Amino acid sequence: MDAIKKMYMMKSCRKILEQCLNVQPKENLLILTDINTAEIGEMFSLVGEEMEAEVVMTIMMPTSRHGDEPPRIIAEAMKAADAIVAPTTYSVNHSSARKAASDAGARLIFMPDANEEIFLDGSLDIDYLEQKKKIDKLSKILEEGSEIRIRSALGSDIKMDIRGRHAVPQTGICHEPGSISPPPCIESAVAPVEGSTEGVMYVDGAIVPGRPCEEPVKLTFEEGKIVSIEGGQDAKMLEELLASYDHPNVYHAVEMGMGMNPKAKIGRGGQTEDEAEFGTMHIGIGNGITFGSSIRAPGHCDLVMRDPMIEVDGKLLMKDREIFLD
Template sequence: MLERMQMMKPVGNILDKCLALKKGEQLLVLADTDNLRIGQMFMLAGQERGAETIFLTYKPRSRHGEELPPVIAAAMKAADAIVAPTTFSVNHTDARKAASAAGARLIFFPGCKEAMFLDGSLDVDFIEQAKVVKKLSEVLEKGSSVRIRSDDGRTDLTLDIRGRHAVPQNGICHEPGTISPPPCIETAVAPIEHSTEGVAVIDGAIVPGGEVLEPVEIRFEKGRIVHIDASGKDGKYMKNLLASYNDENIYCHVELGFGLNPLCKIGRGVELEDEGEFGTIHLGIGNGITFGSSIRASGHIDLVIRHPIVEVDGVTILKDRIVTV
């Protein structure tokens, strides 16, 4: 009972602060069968706030970005606001894209676990962090070239973001069509297709998967991963994970994301925290349509780097976990 009461506080905060849910709005609670208890709490909290609350559940998908049943897609498009505690992300789907285009506000929790409602990561000051997200997004909007390095020299990656729009996800979805996956506060941008070149050492996390304990070196050529060092356990996992999609586009680089939540921590077993930890970056591969890329794939995977040095047009904007914009 005490644990349930503790979880209801962040549930209420999500509806009040992140979604600004209003009495009479149509709130869709979308939970797969692995997350029924969390879905029920959102349903009760929505009803308490006077929203017309609809609770739908479905069988968990098999991977991030897998399309949803048509009846779910139709309900999403009709809703004013959506909360989606699910095992796999609804973000990289046509259903989500259509719902956003129709004006639905969406908070989604891919890799959802009850632990994230108890570990404090959702207690962050969303309004304050939104200022950091905004400043960094403005730099990416104006930027042309990005270089990502590491102190040891093993990571050295370049990409072109000319003309691409930043996609901020600050946890605040007050305007129609906005989306965010708290506790992962971030901003992201899609590189120009086939522009990413160089080597990156993944030493933070593989999402889906978890914390990386044996860093994995990967090499990009013309925007695609062409080599994965599979000598260690995590490298083997990554190589097998990508191969399991049986989709050549899963190897394409489609996102550069910046984790911006100071209360997130890699290794708690919560995917949203793995890619949301402040001062990290993640390289998204696979489906990139939600970031403005033309590349479509059967899934989306994020590869997290813990201590990157990031330059935009020759100016350092991230080093030693400090954002300088």
Template sequence: MLERMEMMKPVGIILDQCLNLKVGEQFLVLADTENLRIGQMFALAGQERGAETIFLTYSPRTRHGEELPGIIADAMKAADAIVAPTAFSVNHTSARKRASDAGARLIFFPGCKEEMFLDGCLDIDFTRQAKIIADLSEILEQGEHVHIATDDGRTDLKIDIRGRHAVPQNGICHEPGTISPPPCIETAVSPVEFTTEGVICIDGAIVPGGEVLDPFDIRFEKGRIVEIDASGKDGLLLKNLLASYDDENIYAHVELGFGLNPRARIGRGVELEDEGEFGTIHLGIGNGITFGSSIRASGHIDLVVRHPIVSVDGKVVLQDRQLSL
């Protein structure tokens, strides 16, 4: 009972501070069968706030971005506000895009686990972090060329972002069509298709997959992964994961994201914390339509780097886990 009460605090933060749920709104709680208890808490909290609350469940998908049943997609499109605690992400789906286009506000929790409602990663000042996210987003919005390096010299990656729009996800979804996946609060930008070049060492996490304990290098040519160092277990995990999709576009680089949650931590077993830890970056590969890319794939994977040095148009914006805005 005590644990349930502790979990209700971040549930309330999400509905009040992040979603700004209002009396009478059509509120959809969308939980797969692995997250029924969390879904029930959101449904109860929604009812307590006077929202017209609908609770739908479905069998877990098999991977991020896998399309949802038609009845779920229709309900999402009709909702004013949605919370989706699920094993795999609903974000990179046509159903989510149609719902956003129709004006639904969405907070989604891919890789959802009860631990994230207990470890403090949702107990942050989302409004304060939103200002930081907005400032970094503006730099990306105006930027043209990104360079990523690391102190050990293993990373040397060039990304072309000319003409691309930043996609901030600050945890605050008060306006129609906005989305965010707290505790992964971030800003992201999509590279110009098939232009990313160079090598990057992945030493943080594979999402989905978990914390990287055996760092490995990957090489991009013309915006695609062409080489993975699979001599260790984590590189081999990624190589096999990508091959399992049987989709050439799963190797395409579609996102550069910056983790901006000061209370998220890699290695707690929560995917959203793995890519949300402040001072890290992640490269998204595969499906990129939600970031403004034209590349479609059967899934989306994020690769996290712990201590990057990131420059935009020659100016360092991130080094030693500190932003220079």
């Protein structure tokens, strides 16, 4: 890696540790990496040491998919940390180890699909505190809402019940014990009531994990789960991915999320950036542990739609990439 590239990447690392995690001198900072992302972890370690944190870096073999449990020894280290940054190949978020670490008070920034481009393309270089104000307003609307309706020009029309559900803001700011966030993916999300998601969705943004969509994938939801997947090669990829989990719950809707990063772009920096782009919406399926759903599954997938029109209780929340928060 050349010196100029390293300098810019370390600038992004510093922003994560300073603004997002608020790492303090003498705090126990765990850098969790795997053999694919160790070089990124080393830069976080250097910045953490400059900030006078007590830095420990671990390198594991990559897990096989998002939500897989890390080795037990790493799970124990996570519980002992004050702050964790996890640039890894696959997400640790939807794992019992992550939940145990959060319950123990660790602040966690998780960065699945971590790669150089994400640290260089500008998607991490945003004012997280300013975006937090908007995400908090959005979360309040979702928290107080009863029904969401989502439509698109391609023919999407989905309804879901969110009565009594707590919104989950992911602002990039993890200053409180137990807080988590996956920058550059900043968003607000809410779990639909189990069995309530109904309708048709055209996925024309991205499939995460997977890739940006080359052609739309038509999904039909009945009683809260996918009952039909139609389309070309992207639809086939999704069918094979979900079948590989060999578990019926991976087809259940557990999240409605809205991307809130004004500098993120689908298809550019990685899969966390795919679901972060402002003006997109995604439905998460599978494991709902992070969002307050009772659905448990061995994995979690996000299905991203571009340019949705979103209504909460009949009031317009988003249209033509404009959000209405007042």
